[in-house]
Amino acid sequence: MNAYNELYLDDAMANLGDMVEYAVCTLGYAPDDFFGWFISSGIASKFENGNPKYVAGMSGVELADAVLAAVNMQSERHHQPHLSSKGREYWAGWILAYYQWETNRRFSDMVEYGLTLSVVMSLYILHEADVSKFVESADEIIQRNKGSRKSKLQLTRKARGLTQQQLSEASGVSLRMIQLYEQKQYELAKAQAGIVLDLAKVLGCDAADLIQG
Template sequence: MTHAYNESYLSNAKDRLSSFFDYAINDCKIKPDWITVLFINTGYAEQFERGNPAYVAGMSGVELARAVILKAYGRKELPKPTNSEECSPEYWAGWALAEYQWYCGRRFKDIFERIPLTKIIGMYSVYHEMDITNFIDTMEEFYKAAEGDSNLKRIRESRGLSQSELAEQSGIKVRNIQMYEQRVNNIDKAQAQTLYKLSRVLGCDIEDLLENPMM
């Protein structure tokens, strides 16, 4: 398998991503699945996943989190990092995820659309004392199992939203969402306004929701 970048940067990447999630979630109180959206949409995830030294080694995890939040929201008062000697589930999730992403070479966008960060954090109690290969093997199983889901379902679940919550926030009837996710109705033929409303709530591009965007 082709790794995402040179292994010499992996230790730094694990340290940065673990601190990034720990600070953003526990200190800044940003929901786990929303910080992944900000991480991706601000462009920092793409630089990180390529092993750009400026991001995986040139700044701390806290600095990375602050850069992401400031770019997403503009000027924002951010708290000081909590100095804790304990490894939080969020910290561990970042540490383990950095190794998984390096191992598989996939984009963070593709990983999070199939395996939400909340699900990875929930793996802490079982996997944090195991060898990292056990985590990687399970992540691969989750990733492949999600391949059959529609793009809408994967993205919705990666945002931690139920069908009814997405319906309420977007103004699209829950039955329509169900029909798109089950592929009974072709989302590629949905009205532009429908796609816009869904993408706005989900924080993604309209093209991300389509099954065959090139058709």
């Protein structure tokens, strides 16, 4: 299911492309720094949900300025004239908007699993290919990084200084099941709610903190 109505897609892609190009090329911010601010500002989530004000009602320059204002990064560099060259920075924002719409992934999840703005810019060789080629490459990057990352259960357990055996004994969840969840052979998100709650109680965290993004 796509993220929002396709009627907004062309505007969303153009505006995100302009936003990235303006922030990086005109204002001089590092790509991944700025995209992190886009996410932390809360504007990314509004964009993901197809809020008309953000996907179509603001220009790319206005979006960038809104992001910077939201994270208190206003400076003398703002409000510089912007002449778009439609280069790799523009393409990176443009194609990320398409990918988010097509897959309904959150921008924060993309970044968490290695699809950073700088990585997307490095794929500029695909700019003349069909968008499906980028989708395929982006999916491969995310799946590869998902597979190589430790589970949240394992990270939380180790942070608490517990062995798998100790967690099993304290929670009542079998050692074998804990191993399977940590190896991501079984998805903890699909486990019975009681299992997740028992593990979270022992680990001193919310159940949601143990679920993979």
